[in-house]
Amino acid sequence: MRELRRPGAFHCGLDAAMDVVGGKWKVSILWALGERVHRFGELRRALPGVTEKVLAAQLRELVEDVIVHREVLDEVPPRVEYSLTPRGAALNAALAPLGAWGSEHVLGRAPEPAASGT
Amino acid sequence: MRELRRPGAFHCGLDAAMDVVGGKWKVSILWALGERVHRFGELRRALPGVTEKVLAAQLRELVEDVIVHREVLDEVPPRVEYSLTPRGAALNAALAPLGAWGSEHVLGRAPEPAASGT
DNA sequence: CGGCATCCCCAAGGATACTG
DNA sequence: CAGTATCCTTGGGGATGCCG
Numbered sequence: 158m159r160e161l162r163r164p165g166a167f168h169c170g171l172d173a174a175m176d177v178v179g180g181k182w183k184v185s186i187l188w189a190l191g192e193r194v195h196r197f198g199e200l201r202r203a204l205p206g207v208t209e210k211v212l213a214a215q216l217r218e219l220v221e222d223v224i225v226h227r228e229v230l231d232e233v234p235p236r237v238e239y240s241l242t243p244r245g246a247a248l249n250a251a252l253a254p255l256g257a258w259g260s261e262h263v264l265g266r267a268p269e270p271a272a273s274g275t
Numbered sequence: 276m277r278e279l280r281r282p283g284a285f286h287c288g289l290d291a292a293m294d295v296v297g298g299k300w301k302v303s304i305l306w307a308l309g310e311r312v313h314r315f316g317e318l319r320r321a322l323p324g325v326t327e328k329v330l331a332a333q334l335r336e337l338v339e340d341v342i343v344h345r346e347v348l349d350e351v352p353p354r355v356e357y358s359l360t361p362r363g364a365a366l367n368a369a370l371a372p373l374g375a376w377g378s379e380h381v382l383g384r385a386p387e388p389a390a391s392g393t
Numbered sequence: 394c395g396g397c398a399t400c401c402c403c404a405a406g407g408a409t410a411c412t413g
Numbered sequence: 414c415a416g417t418a419t420c421c422t423t424g425g426g427g428a429t430g431c432c433g
Protein backbone atom coordinates (compact mmCIF):
# COMPACT_ATOMS: atom_id res chain seq x y z
CA MET A 158 0.00 0.00 0.00
CA ARG A 159 2.93 2.24 0.65
CA GLU A 160 3.96 2.09 -2.95
CA LEU A 161 0.74 3.09 -4.60
CA ARG A 162 1.45 6.69 -3.91
CA ARG A 163 0.38 8.04 -7.21
CA PRO A 164 0.19 11.82 -6.83
CA GLY A 165 -2.81 13.12 -8.63
CA ALA A 166 -4.42 9.74 -9.04
CA PHE A 167 -6.79 10.41 -6.21
CA HIS A 168 -10.20 11.89 -6.74
CA CYS A 169 -9.33 14.38 -4.08
CA GLY A 170 -7.28 14.70 -0.94
CA LEU A 171 -9.84 12.55 0.75
CA ASP A 172 -8.72 9.40 -0.99
CA ALA A 173 -5.14 10.23 -0.17
CA ALA A 174 -6.01 10.74 3.47
CA MET A 175 -7.96 7.51 3.56
CA ASP A 176 -4.92 5.76 2.18
CA VAL A 177 -2.81 7.08 5.01
CA VAL A 178 -5.40 6.38 7.66
CA GLY A 179 -6.63 3.16 6.12
CA GLY A 180 -4.82 0.72 8.37
CA LYS A 181 -6.90 -1.13 10.90
CA TRP A 182 -5.13 0.42 13.88
CA LYS A 183 -3.95 3.71 12.41
CA VAL A 184 -6.63 5.92 13.86
CA SER A 185 -6.36 4.26 17.25
CA ILE A 186 -2.63 4.87 17.22
CA LEU A 187 -3.20 8.46 16.21
CA TRP A 188 -5.75 8.81 18.95
CA ALA A 189 -3.38 7.39 21.54
CA LEU A 190 -0.44 9.50 20.44
CA GLY A 191 -2.70 12.52 20.38
CA GLU A 192 -3.02 12.23 24.11
CA ARG A 193 0.62 11.75 24.93
CA VAL A 194 3.89 10.26 23.79
CA HIS A 195 3.90 6.48 23.96
CA ARG A 196 6.61 3.89 23.85
CA PHE A 197 6.11 0.64 21.98
CA GLY A 198 4.93 -1.37 24.94
CA GLU A 199 2.56 1.32 26.09
CA LEU A 200 1.05 1.49 22.67
CA ARG A 201 0.64 -2.24 22.64
CA ARG A 202 -1.18 -2.13 25.93
CA ALA A 203 -3.25 0.79 24.75
CA LEU A 204 -4.46 -1.19 21.76
CA PRO A 205 -6.03 -4.40 23.03
CA GLY A 206 -5.86 -7.04 20.37
CA VAL A 207 -3.01 -5.77 18.26
CA THR A 208 0.07 -7.92 17.78
CA GLU A 209 3.63 -6.63 17.80
CA LYS A 210 4.13 -7.36 14.15
CA VAL A 211 1.07 -5.47 13.10
CA LEU A 212 1.67 -2.62 15.50
CA ALA A 213 5.25 -2.31 14.29
CA ALA A 214 4.07 -2.38 10.69
CA GLN A 215 1.38 0.23 11.17
CA LEU A 216 3.84 2.37 13.09
CA ARG A 217 6.41 2.03 10.35
CA GLU A 218 3.92 3.16 7.75
CA LEU A 219 2.89 6.12 9.83
CA VAL A 220 6.55 7.03 10.26
CA GLU A 221 7.05 6.74 6.51
CA ASP A 222 4.13 9.04 5.99
CA VAL A 223 5.67 11.49 8.46
CA ILE A 224 2.63 11.26 10.66
CA VAL A 225 4.48 9.79 13.58
CA HIS A 226 7.93 10.57 14.91
CA ARG A 227 10.12 7.71 16.11
CA GLU A 228 12.58 8.65 18.82
CA VAL A 229 15.14 6.02 19.72
CA LEU A 230 16.58 6.65 23.16
CA ASP A 231 20.01 5.06 23.38
CA GLU A 232 19.65 3.44 26.77
CA VAL A 233 20.54 0.06 28.18
CA PRO A 234 16.97 -1.24 28.18
CA PRO A 235 15.90 -0.33 24.66
CA ARG A 236 13.54 2.61 24.75
CA VAL A 237 11.67 3.95 21.77
CA GLU A 238 9.15 6.72 21.95
CA TYR A 239 6.50 7.52 19.41
CA SER A 240 4.90 10.91 19.06
CA LEU A 241 2.89 12.87 16.54
CA THR A 242 4.64 15.07 14.04
CA PRO A 243 3.08 18.46 13.29
CA ARG A 244 1.55 16.81 10.27
CA GLY A 245 0.23 14.02 12.43
CA ALA A 246 -1.28 16.51 14.83
CA ALA A 247 -2.95 18.23 11.90
CA LEU A 248 -4.31 14.92 10.71
CA ASN A 249 -5.63 14.22 14.16
CA ALA A 250 -7.36 17.56 14.17
CA ALA A 251 -8.82 16.87 10.74
CA LEU A 252 -10.08 13.58 12.07
CA ALA A 253 -11.92 15.19 14.96
CA PRO A 254 -15.08 16.09 13.01
CA LEU A 255 -15.29 12.55 11.75
CA GLY A 256 -14.98 11.27 15.27
CA ALA A 257 -17.70 13.61 16.38
CA TRP A 258 -19.90 12.41 13.56
CA GLY A 259 -19.34 8.81 14.57
CA SER A 260 -20.14 9.58 18.17
CA GLU A 261 -23.37 11.25 17.26
CA HIS A 262 -24.63 9.11 14.40
CA VAL A 263 -23.22 5.68 15.07
CA LEU A 264 -22.62 5.33 18.76
CA GLY A 265 -25.65 7.45 19.47
CA ARG A 266 -24.48 10.49 21.33
CA ALA A 267 -21.52 10.88 23.64
CA PRO A 268 -19.49 13.41 21.67
CA GLU A 269 -16.21 13.07 23.52
CA PRO A 270 -13.98 16.13 23.79
CA ALA A 271 -11.63 14.41 21.37
CA ALA A 272 -8.11 13.51 22.33
CA SER A 273 -7.71 16.55 24.47
CA GLY A 274 -7.32 16.15 28.16
CA THR A 275 -9.17 13.58 30.24
CA MET B 276 -18.03 -6.01 8.41
CA ARG B 277 -21.65 -5.03 8.67
CA GLU B 278 -22.21 -7.42 11.51
CA LEU B 279 -19.42 -6.34 13.77
CA ARG B 280 -21.46 -3.44 14.97
CA ARG B 281 -20.59 -3.69 18.60
CA PRO B 282 -21.98 -0.59 20.24
CA GLY B 283 -19.48 0.75 22.70
CA ALA B 284 -16.71 -1.49 21.51
CA PHE B 285 -15.07 1.39 19.70
CA HIS B 286 -12.41 3.50 21.27
CA CYS B 287 -14.37 6.50 20.19
CA GLY B 288 -16.68 7.65 17.44
CA LEU B 289 -13.69 7.72 15.15
CA ASP B 290 -13.43 3.96 14.98
CA ALA B 291 -17.13 3.75 14.33
CA ALA B 292 -16.87 6.28 11.53
CA MET B 293 -13.92 4.47 10.02
CA ASP B 294 -15.96 1.31 10.04
CA VAL B 295 -18.67 3.02 8.06
CA VAL B 296 -16.31 4.73 5.67
CA GLY B 297 -13.80 1.89 5.53
CA GLY B 298 -14.85 0.40 2.21
CA LYS B 299 -12.53 0.96 -0.69
CA TRP B 300 -15.02 3.04 -2.65
CA LYS B 301 -17.15 4.48 0.11
CA VAL B 302 -15.63 7.92 0.23
CA SER B 303 -15.62 8.19 -3.53
CA ILE B 304 -19.29 7.30 -3.58
CA LEU B 305 -19.99 9.82 -0.88
CA TRP B 306 -18.03 12.39 -2.79
CA ALA B 307 -19.97 11.71 -5.97
CA LEU B 308 -23.34 11.75 -4.27
CA GLY B 309 -22.35 14.90 -2.47
CA GLU B 310 -22.32 16.68 -5.79
CA ARG B 311 -25.59 15.37 -7.11
CA VAL B 312 -27.95 12.44 -7.21
CA HIS B 313 -26.61 9.55 -9.23
CA ARG B 314 -28.15 6.45 -10.68
CA PHE B 315 -26.31 3.15 -10.66
CA GLY B 316 -24.81 3.46 -14.10
CA GLU B 317 -23.70 7.02 -13.51
CA LEU B 318 -22.01 6.01 -10.32
CA ARG B 319 -20.25 3.21 -12.09
CA ARG B 320 -18.98 5.59 -14.70
CA ALA B 321 -17.98 8.06 -12.02
CA LEU B 322 -15.84 5.45 -10.30
CA PRO B 323 -13.35 4.12 -12.83
CA GLY B 324 -12.28 0.64 -11.89
CA VAL B 325 -15.16 -0.44 -9.73
CA THR B 326 -17.18 -3.49 -10.74
CA GLU B 327 -20.95 -3.79 -10.46
CA LYS B 328 -20.75 -6.36 -7.73
CA VAL B 329 -18.50 -4.26 -5.55
CA LEU B 330 -20.35 -1.05 -6.27
CA ALA B 331 -23.64 -2.73 -5.42
CA ALA B 332 -22.16 -4.13 -2.23
CA GLN B 333 -20.70 -0.84 -1.08
CA LEU B 334 -23.95 0.89 -1.93
CA ARG B 335 -25.94 -1.68 0.00
CA GLU B 336 -23.78 -1.17 3.06
CA LEU B 337 -24.11 2.57 2.85
CA VAL B 338 -27.87 2.17 2.56
CA GLU B 339 -27.85 -0.11 5.59
CA ASP B 340 -25.94 2.50 7.49
CA VAL B 341 -28.48 5.10 6.42
CA ILE B 342 -25.81 7.13 4.72
CA VAL B 343 -27.30 6.76 1.29
CA HIS B 344 -30.91 6.76 0.20
CA ARG B 345 -32.02 4.34 -2.50
CA GLU B 346 -34.93 5.54 -4.60
CA VAL B 347 -36.46 3.01 -6.95
CA LEU B 348 -38.37 4.70 -9.74
CA ASP B 349 -40.98 2.34 -11.11
CA GLU B 350 -40.38 2.88 -14.78
CA VAL B 351 -40.10 0.63 -17.77
CA PRO B 352 -36.34 0.89 -18.05
CA PRO B 353 -35.31 0.23 -14.48
CA ARG B 354 -34.22 3.43 -12.81
CA VAL B 355 -32.70 3.67 -9.38
CA GLU B 356 -31.38 6.85 -7.89
CA TYR B 357 -28.94 7.15 -5.06
CA SER B 358 -28.64 10.22 -2.92
CA LEU B 359 -27.23 11.24 0.43
CA THR B 360 -29.41 11.09 3.51
CA PRO B 361 -29.10 13.95 6.00
CA ARG B 362 -26.78 11.70 7.94
CA GLY B 363 -24.76 11.07 4.82
CA ALA B 364 -24.52 14.77 4.15
CA ALA B 365 -23.29 15.28 7.70
CA LEU B 366 -20.71 12.56 7.20
CA ASN B 367 -19.59 14.21 4.02
CA ALA B 368 -19.19 17.48 5.86
CA ALA B 369 -17.25 15.76 8.61
CA LEU B 370 -15.01 14.29 5.95
CA ALA B 371 -14.21 17.68 4.46
CA PRO B 372 -11.40 18.56 6.90
CA LEU B 373 -9.79 15.21 6.23
CA GLY B 374 -9.98 15.86 2.54
CA ALA B 375 -8.41 19.25 3.04
CA TRP B 376 -5.65 17.69 5.09
CA GLY B 377 -4.97 15.18 2.36
CA SER B 378 -4.86 17.86 -0.27
CA GLU B 379 -2.38 19.89 1.70
CA HIS B 380 -0.16 17.22 3.21
CA VAL B 381 -0.29 14.36 0.78
CA LEU B 382 -1.08 15.73 -2.64
CA GLY B 383 0.86 18.85 -1.87
CA ARG B 384 -1.55 21.75 -2.01
CA ALA B 385 -4.63 22.12 -4.16
CA PRO B 386 -7.28 22.43 -1.45
CA GLU B 387 -10.39 21.86 -3.50
CA PRO B 388 -13.60 23.58 -2.43
CA ALA B 389 -14.86 20.13 -1.46
CA ALA B 390 -18.26 18.77 -2.39
CA SER B 391 -20.09 21.40 -0.48
CA GLY B 392 -22.59 23.64 -2.08
CA THR B 393 -20.45 24.64 -5.04
C1' DC C 394 12.30 -4.02 25.59
C1' DG C 395 11.59 -3.50 20.89
C1' DG C 396 11.01 -5.47 16.61
C1' DC C 397 11.96 -8.38 12.57
C1' DA C 398 11.12 -13.04 10.03
C1' DT C 399 7.88 -16.72 8.75
C1' DC C 400 3.88 -18.93 7.89
C1' DC C 401 -1.11 -18.86 7.69
C1' DC C 402 -5.82 -17.32 7.22
C1' DC C 403 -9.75 -15.02 5.89
C1' DA C 404 -12.58 -11.48 4.29
C1' DA C 405 -12.68 -7.63 1.09
C1' DG C 406 -12.41 -6.90 -3.39
C1' DG C 407 -12.26 -8.22 -8.46
C1' DA C 408 -13.72 -10.78 -12.96
C1' DT C 409 -17.25 -12.94 -15.44
C1' DA C 410 -21.62 -14.61 -16.58
C1' DC C 411 -26.45 -14.45 -16.06
C1' DT C 412 -31.31 -12.53 -14.80
C1' DG C 413 -35.56 -9.45 -13.83
C1' DC D 414 -30.64 -0.65 -16.73
C1' DA D 415 -29.72 -2.60 -12.41
C1' DG D 416 -28.46 -5.78 -10.17
C1' DT D 417 -27.43 -11.04 -8.41
C1' DA D 418 -24.58 -15.41 -8.39
C1' DT D 419 -20.19 -17.75 -8.56
C1' DC D 420 -15.54 -18.26 -8.38
C1' DC D 421 -10.86 -16.53 -7.63
C1' DT D 422 -7.07 -13.50 -6.09
C1' DT D 423 -4.89 -10.53 -2.95
C1' DG D 424 -2.83 -8.80 0.95
C1' DG D 425 -3.78 -6.99 5.36
C1' DG D 426 -3.66 -8.76 9.48
C1' DG D 427 -2.92 -12.53 13.12
C1' DA D 428 0.14 -16.20 15.56
C1' DT D 429 4.71 -17.71 16.76
C1' DG D 430 9.38 -17.66 17.29
C1' DC D 431 13.95 -15.57 17.29
C1' DC D 432 17.38 -11.66 17.62
C1' DG D 433 19.85 -7.07 19.13
